[in-house]
Every structure is written in C-alpha cells, then in structure tokens.
Amino acid sequence: MISLAFKLGILTALLFIITKACDFNLIIVSNTGNDYFVQIKTPNGTASELFHFKKSGQKESVHITGNNCFLNMTTINTYKVNPDGARGQRLYQAKAILDGMGFIQYSLLADGLVAIDSSTGVMYAFDTYEGKGKK
Numbered sequence: 001m002i003s004l005a006f007k008l009g010i011l012t013a014l015l016f017i018i019t020k021a022c023d024f025n026l027i028i029v030s031n032t033g034n035d036y037f038v039q040i041k042t043p044n045g046t047a048s049e050l051f052h053f054k055k056s057g058q059k060e061s062v063h064i065t066g067n068n069c070f071l072n073m074t075t076i077n078t079y080k081v082n083p084d085g086a087r088g089q090r091l092y093q094a095k096a097i098l099d100g101m102g103f104i105q106y107s108l109l110a111d112g113l114v115a116i117d118s119s120t121g122v123m124y125a126f127d128t129y130e131g132k133g134k135k
C-alpha cells in the first residue's frame with residue numbers, strides 16, 4: 001500500500017507541473033538576404049506582429065509568457081513578400097512545443113524555412129514543419 005505522504009508528494013509534484021509558468025524569448029535571426037514576412041503564433045493563440053525580414057543578420061523576437069505553454073504548439077509562419085510589399089503566399093509553417101525560461105533561437109534560411117539553432121533553458125519537442133518553400 002502506498003503511504004499517504006507518498007501520495008501527497010505525487011500530488012504536490014503534479015500541481016507543480018500543472019501550474020508551471022513559461023517565460024522565454026523566441027528569437028529569429030535571418031541567415032539570408034532574401035525578403036520574407038514571418039509571424040509567430042504563441043501558445044495562447046495570440047499572433048505576433050508580422051515581421052519583415054530584409055537582410056542577413058536581422059534579428060526579431062517575441063516574448064512568450066503564460067502557464068503551461070507545453071499544452072499548445074507554438075507556430076511560426078513564413079510568407080513571401082509580393083512585389084508591391086504585401087504579404088504573399090505562405091511558404092512554411094513550423095511548429096513545436098516550447099516551454100521553459102530563457103530563450104530559443106531560430107534561423108531563417110534562404111528558402112524561407114525556419115530551423116531551431118540554439119536554446120538555453122527552453123525545452124522543445126515535436127519540432128515539425130510543412131510547406132513547399134520558394135520555387
């Protein structure tokens with residue numbers, strides 16, 4: 001029979017996990033001189049501003065806070081920039097479960113895909129993407 005103290009211990013551990021706060025920066029650094037729009041959907045469903053990447057080395061970031069970020073995916077959509085400067089067709093949608101405290105950095109690659117580059121204090125899982133990229 002499991003002791004009451006042990007059960008309470010498990011319950012406390014579960015509560016700790018369930019109410020875990022996340023607080024991190026998602027940083028995207030461009031690796032390319034190609035023009036792209038990038039928008040991030042945070043775990044609570046809020047969309048970031050539409051970032052316009054124009055040059056290699058350009059860095060943009062979103063501060064993600066909340067509880068239990070791991071319950072929803074974080075999504076990064078990349079789009080073509082039309083000749084008139086408007087948002088064009090979507091190139092890629094990258095998704096991952098992100099949680100923790102610190103930062104995670106993605107690189108924006110030449111064909112419009114974003115890929116995880118490094119992370120400090122942020123765990124990631126189920127990192128996937130779909131899309132056809134720039135033709």
Ligand SMILES: *[C@@H]1O[C@H](CO)[C@@H](O)[C@H](O)[C@H]1NC(C)=O
Binds near residue numbers: 043
């Ligand atoms: C997950 O997404 C749903 C729908 O957008 C939202 O209602 C919920 O608050 C989100 N959960 C977390 C932990 O952000």
Ligand SMILES: *[C@@H]1O[C@H](CO)[C@@H](O)[C@H](O)[C@H]1NC(C)=O
Binds near residue numbers: 042044045046063064
């Ligand atoms: C949703 O998440 C964003 C980014 O972490 C945050 O700025 C915003 O306040 C959150 N909105 C709600 C309703 O919690």
